[in-house]
Amino acid sequence: MIELQGIVQTYAGPQGPVEALRGIDLSVPRGQIFGVIGRSGAGKSSLVRTINLLNRPASGTVRVDGRELTALDPTALRAARRDIGMVFQHFNLLSSRTVFDNVALPLELEGLRRAEIVARVEPLLALVGLSALRNRYPAQISGGQKQRVGIARALASRPKVLLSDEATSSLDPETTRSILALLREVQRELGLTVVLITHQMQVIKQIANQVAVIDAGRIVEQGDTLDVFSRPQHETTRSLLDDVVPQELPAVVLDRVRALLGGVPASQATLLRLVFAGADSDKPLLSDVVRRFGVDLNLLHGQIDEVGGRPFGTLAVLARGAQDQLASTVAHLRQAGVLVQEVSHV
């Protein structure tokens, strides 16, 4: 649905040119919620604004729904942009217009008649849960409600693509959850393709089917969100993930392991970090290995969660038994689809 090829973006900075994007290739399939995560200054805003050419890249091509936007003249580009809605961190509402009139604005600019505008805006206000607040002004509603207005306005032109530039970054955690749930609902209901940029892994975890990690103007890792959460490859990904899925065991757990291991020969115990992702997390695998191989298991630490709506869990387990029992345990878990890491630095 969205194809970026060889995107380079350079700004004139006070100390010379700033290379914000250094050759980005990205392919976003139709109907996905595609998250782009990176630290401050990594190039996220530059990237998302390239998709609707709010930022025209120095080089590279942008294709949306089969049309090469970078090749269109200004009139054709204006028309093509109606297929691409955008939601902003600071909402960008007009303070002198009511909720209804903010949502209606893009339709007025398109030249639609009042009756058509009313027919489009009413259901959108219902969809975002704001029908009752239609006559309020932005100063009279909360941050979360403002973002609902922003989402309804972005949907007014019936876009196929919705871009979200840090849409939840200035909201509290609970409001963030409700706005992300709304984005997911409208994505499903309208069959949209959503590209969402964020610096919070929590946002990716809650909503994205696929994720790309951007670092210093380059995509350093991308894939299915559950795969990236299970097997992060790049240091930046691991460090961003640490907030929601601790990559190392806490010191207090390692202390407990040392206490449990007192006097046990090294060959007869192993500390395992297990990652359960997707359907595999439903199987009774741990009781299974205890029964089959006669190992002892101590559950030390863990969390069970959801990533992009699918089950995801990590567990730290101390397994004790004879060498062959331990080897069979690890092999069995791996065969069942569990990612098993043997932690050696205890």
Ligand SMILES: Nc1ncnc2c1ncn2[C@@H]1O[C@H](COP(=O)(O)OP(=O)(O)OP(=O)(O)O)[C@@H](O)[C@H]1O
């Ligand atoms: N208009 C501009 N002029 C000069 N430099 C810019 C401009 N816009 C962005 N930059 C620089 O380009 C780089 C990427 O910026 P960008 O805003 O895309 O990053 P970001 O990941 O969105 O950061 P943040 O999360 O802080 O908004 C940064 O080094 C930034 O300072």
